[in-house]
Amino acid sequence: MQMTYLEAIADAMRHEMRRDDNVFMIGEDIGTYGGAFKVTKGFLDEFGAKRIIDAPISEAAIIGSAIGASLNGMRPIVEMQFMDFITNGFNQVVTVAGTTAYRWGLPVPMVVRGPSGGGVGGNPFHSRNSEAWFAHATGLKVVCPAFPDDAKGLMIASIRDNDPVMFFEHKGLYRKIKGEVPEGEHIVPLGQARVVRKGTHCSVIAYGSAVHMALAAAEALASEGIDIEVVDIRTLVPFDQETVFESVRKTGRALVAHEAVLTAGFGGEIAARIADIAFQYLDAPVRRVAAFDSPTPFAPTLEQAVLPNAEKIQAAVRELCNF
Amino acid sequence: MQMTYLEAIADAMRHEMRRDDNVFMIGEDIGTYGGAFKVTKGFLDEFGAKRIIDAPISEAAIIGSAIGASLNGMRPIVEMQFMDFITNGFNQVVTVAGTTAYRWGLPVPMVVRGPSGGGVGGNPFHSRNSEAWFAHATGLKVVCPAFPDDAKGLMIASIRDNDPVMFFEHKGLYRKIKGEVPEGEHIVPLGQARVVRKGTHCSVIAYGSAVHMALAAAEALASEGIDIEVVDIRTLVPFDQETVFESVRKTGRALVAHEAVLTAGFGGEIAARIADIAFQYLDAPVRRVAAFDSPTPFAPTLEQAVLPNAEKIQAAVRELCNF
């Protein structure tokens, strides 16, 4: 069935809520209003106010109570109205959720999800890509889908997972990306990258919105005779080192791309791993394309300038291929 | 003058508080008690309760009010009793402090400092190395001194800096490391790495406690005929790419070491940069030694197992040199 990225996420959550009474949702304005982006439109009617909880503006209490509920056998899905507001519940995520399995051997099967990313005039406080913080926090799985079918399959896998999952939806993809999505049960296991375009000259390793930039770059580069492979890593934690390794071994060149700011971003992790495990196969430096190290600015001229895009990826690939 | 790492930090702050009335301190138990680690012992007597503010347990209010004071011309130094508790004030640091210059063009000359790191039986909540979060947050300078003289010089530079500085003191070094520290004014500019041991076979790029592990490893390796160069990067942001590049160009081998957990740590950033800018000089993969991706456990057996140490660095260097 053709679905937008947003519909695929809603479909996954609806599927799981129908299937398992222990799944419930908590967040701001997710009930009557159906969420700021209308991801949970119709959920209140179908599942009632006990399972679709409109919470006060208290991110720490929202996440903390979800952790408590998950310790008591539930599988909460927490919506952050914007992923930016996770900074208000940060302590709950990294201090409590991310350490519980290690300390107590108890599962915290919670999904924290919401819109992240820029490119839509969101301003510095509605555009952040913060996935790397959580990848560096221990005990948290980190998921960044790029396509509707993955968004659905990864969401179902995340809800069923026994560990806390940070699920980053890219708000720019919500209604822009449409694709075929399997109906009913559809699971994409966490920890598996996906080669979304086969190619021979250079591997572009990306996730989230950057996968689409890479695919656009691939089209443009193809006309120049440069044939790139695009690997969508899909989940940052667990990280599928094998698939990345296979691709780089084959192409001998690696470009890492993400929308988050460059410094200490997850691209550093990917590039470092490539420079370690695939070193002898490399014919060129490992390079990264990412956002400039600034908050995401509001005015479209500035925002476009600082964010990565297909052209920047093209230019970098060209450099690597001419190395 | 010989000083411990802790004394050097206290000396720097005392120096700046005497010099500039706009410098004041705020934190928990820093007054009467002199701080949990006694860094501010005697400060209350010398500077009075107006400049040494014992605050309620409210990290967000502490950091937030320091930001406000700095907007009004002050130069606050904020003590986190343990750097772990920064997670409670995280939003203030990344959302407010780290974006103010960009948005408003106004300086937030604030230093947030405190003990971080493990190896002393601190438990998962008193041992975290969280510097990479802030390096990835934009608009924050990040400092991790390893030696008493640097601790002093970097602290003075941080207090005088017009940007918010996250200053990570390693609690394991507080009383363990002693060294010659210049009396009076002593400034180490932010953004300059330091080659703390010259060598030819392999560069070990490290910061904080890992510098001492690297130096211990260097001694041991020297007896095997392996001569490593140790680069202490000292400040993560701004990052001194040049010094790292020069070293790796010379040795042709790079090992990156830090005490923080591996995944998405700042070591990834350093390794990625080396794999990009120094690629053609590399004779071996770029490798990292860091903590295992877990919370820092409490029992000494476990803690020693998961943290990096000199032996792990030695083993990694040997591998690189035999590559």
Add this chain to the structure above:
Amino acid sequence: MKSTQRSSGKPASKSTSLLTADQRKELLSYMLMAREFDTAMLRLYRQGKAFGGVYSQLGNEAVSVGSAYALDRDRDVLFPMHRNIGSHFVFGQDLDQLMVNHLAREGSQMRGTDGTGHYADPARRIYGNVSHLGAMIPVAAGFSLADQLRGITTVSLTFIGDGGAQVGEVHEALNFASVHKIPLILIIENNQYAYSTPNSLEFACERLSDRALGYGMYGTTIDGTDVELVYATCLEAVERARRGEGPSLIETRTMRMRGHAEHDDFSYVPKDLLEEWATKDPVETYITRIVRDGVMTADEVKALRETTLATMIASIDRALERAWPAPEEGFKNVFMSI
């Protein structure tokens, strides 16, 4: 010795005015500016020319204007929120500059890095906000704290919504301010809704000012549609602050008469609630009072209103003529020095 005071429950009201005719005229003019700013922005939104969210303050003008008017704009300091444009005007913000900032055009004090009411204008003692609700309250407290350390009393005025009041930082900031007797005034603008969420799902206390007791600070709940009452209540708070008695918490009761932002049709708000509050429109009721008291004639008000709207539209149009800031601005100023 505690300045704690339980609010009376029923919003208080004063019938005689503390203010001179000129002051009352001035208050009305700011209220009209706030109102017509909204009208002009709404028009822009409908034309599809607005960029970013358009947050109306319809129904809240008396709070923004009355509170800021109680401050000394040469000494005190303002940390406004997203529905407080009225307070910017009271603090002397230049209209054209405001529009350029708001619409993030070339010449903006934020260089396009941000827009709407988020900007700071230190020369006018206005500091802006960030989107994260509650985050600027400790910052406002700290601003005053700095002057307190210098022996100067600088009152900080800031705001939070009925929704935002549930954020943890609000608690930390109020407690901190009360312990240190910081001259902070926090107005909780209870406009019945936080986005789509009604008061009943946000908190369970009777009055949000009841929280003052738990901080040992003064607290009261008042009718937020009465600009002179807001002014008088804030003036008392300013006086307490100047006497060194610390912070005040003032809950103003109003109604958010439009959606959260203009994209929101607010169909979740019961129609009769809107109708009830429409009769208490802060601008209309103040006009009635001003005219009744002979401060201005109805015609004078009408003329002022029309001029104000025209001024707003002209200023917006001038701002829109400007280009977006140059892309290079995006790469500047992440740090003050590097």
Add this chain to the structure above:
Amino acid sequence: MKSTQRSSGKPASKSTSLLTADQRKELLSYMLMAREFDTAMLRLYRQGKAFGGVYSQLGNEAVSVGSAYALDRDRDVLFPMHRNIGSHFVFGQDLDQLMVNHLAREGSQMRGTDGTGHYADPARRIYGNVSHLGAMIPVAAGFSLADQLRGITTVSLTFIGDGGAQVGEVHEALNFASVHKIPLILIIENNQYAYSTPNSLEFACERLSDRALGYGMYGTTIDGTDVELVYATCLEAVERARRGEGPSLIETRTMRMRGHAEHDDFSYVPKDLLEEWATKDPVETYITRIVRDGVMTADEVKALRETTLATMIASIDRALERAWPAPEEGFKNVFMSI
């Protein structure tokens, strides 16, 4: 209809007992366990054999014991803090297991990943805490929320200090719990100090339970040295919770009779304050009462006390004989599944 109630200011006190002689004996035995646990840990600290901080609960025993005793340990759930070992005993924690956990030896329920009172023992309905003060309060609320969604009332009992009560998460959790009428009991253990910081630098309200009003929940302040009063007050809170009336906030007034942890000489505490509170020692006063009421003889109490201490020391010694957990444990269980 609100269950909000202002505390009386002066701590209440009851003279007749709600409890049977057997129950009173049981209460005393838990108090003695708590007290002698501390004695034994202190001894260990002085021998240099303790690892990690040693946080005494001297003076706080009545709060831990009396509150947990009001719960139904087959239905309810406990989220203790760092000075609540007494409540672990009431909830049936096995002594040897507790020591092994506390001292992080092989066989610890935390496998050495953490120690002290941080462990969870789900079979005994005990969940531990983390060091970050206040962080577990929303978690405790969420635990009860889960059962509420299933139509079951599970009371969560948790604690925070006079210092920790200033953390933002406490505010968010209490407000959230009150809106959703979650059966949560939060005891604010006001023992006058947060580390070295006295109440006067922590908050400016008269009673920390005054904060209940701002959440529309029940609140009261009581003498925390009277175990039967703590019990009775918590029993009422449990009953309110079971009737669906939501959370309660109970401030207990005690004195921290030792340093923050044993490394701290607490020279910042005025000696006369300690002397004053020494006369109100919760264990000694309860013994006097028990003996006076003929529940036990002084000799019986003395014997029980000696046995208790011996038992503690023996258990500690058994724990210390164990090895540290194997290093490999450090690499396990970061995730439940990977």
